[in-house]
Amino acid sequence: MQLKEWPAEFDLGIGPIDDDHQMLFRTIQQLGQNIAENRDPNIIAATIMSLSLYVDEHFEREERFLLRAGYPEYDAHKTAHDEFRDSIMSLRHYHQEHSDDVDADKIVAFLEKWLLDHIAKVDRAYEPYLTGATEGDPKIRQRLKYEERSKAMVQITCPADKEQYVRHFVDLISDGSHEGVMIEAAVESVTIKQMARREAKAKRLFGR
Numbered sequence: 685m686q687l688k689e690w691p692a693e694f695d696l697g698i699g700p701i702d703d704d705h706q707m708l709f710r711t712i713q714q715l716g717q718n719i720a721e722n723r724d725p726n727i728i729a730a731t732i733m734s735l736s737l738y739v740d741e742h743f744e745r746e747e748r749f750l751l752r753a754g755y756p757e758y759d760a761h762k763t764a765h766d767e768f769r770d771s772i773m774s775l776r777h778y779h780q781e782h783s784d785d786v787d788a789d790k791i792v793a794f795l796e797k798w799l800l801d802h803i804a805k806v807d808r809a810y811e812p813y814l815t816g817a818t819e820g821d822p823k824i825r826q827r828l829k830y831e832e833r834s835k836a837m838v839q840i841t842c843p844a845d846k847e848q849y850v851r852h853f854v855d856l857i858s859d860g861s862h863e864g865v866m867i868e869a870a871v872e873s874v875t876i877k878q879m880a881r882r883e884a885k886a887k888r889l890f891g892r
């Protein structure tokens with residue numbers, strides 16, 4: 685498989701973002717080549733993992749820039765990112781389970797098309813806000829502080845044999861996926877039931 689050059693017409697003129705986009709494009713090409721050349725599944729898994737980490741890092745950087753610029757279409761843009769995060773997660777899991785059944789051409793075509801379409805149609809729209817040519821929405825800008833606070837890291841302890849469940853749970857509720865929303869609703873409903881049970885117990889034990 686021939687590695688393609690980065691098509692320069694997809695540069696937005698915003699240094700850190702263009703660097704990220706080029707890096708993602710190269711990693712996608714590299715992944716396609718590794719699969720096409722039948723490289724060791726561990727090497728392919730590592731390339732998918734580095735693509736996944738870089739996608740996360742890039743989206744977080746871009747989303748921070750958009751909030752700081754008060755970009756009015758922030759929510760729609762983030763939804764587009766979340767869908768792609770979900771696709772990458774699907775690719776990771778699919779490769780984990782079926783490493784001998786991945787089609788390099790299909791993977792590269794899907795990832796490359798998503799990236800270039802997203803840059804041309806979705807990213808290009810924020811350019812005047814990021815360069816300061818268009819004034820952003822102060823209400824969106826205010827959300828930056830809130831988002832940063834809510835992303836603060838916390839340490840929790842859990843039983844060792846439950847670690848994988850806790851990790852999976854945190855992944856599910858952090859990526860804004862459909863399943864994450866279902867889990868949050870389920871936890872809320874269990875919490876309400878637990879509170880009602882404790883209330884009834886307390887009344888029985890301590891009430892008049």
Ligand SMILES: [Fe+2]
Binds near residue numbers: 746761765802806
């Ligand atoms: Fe984007």
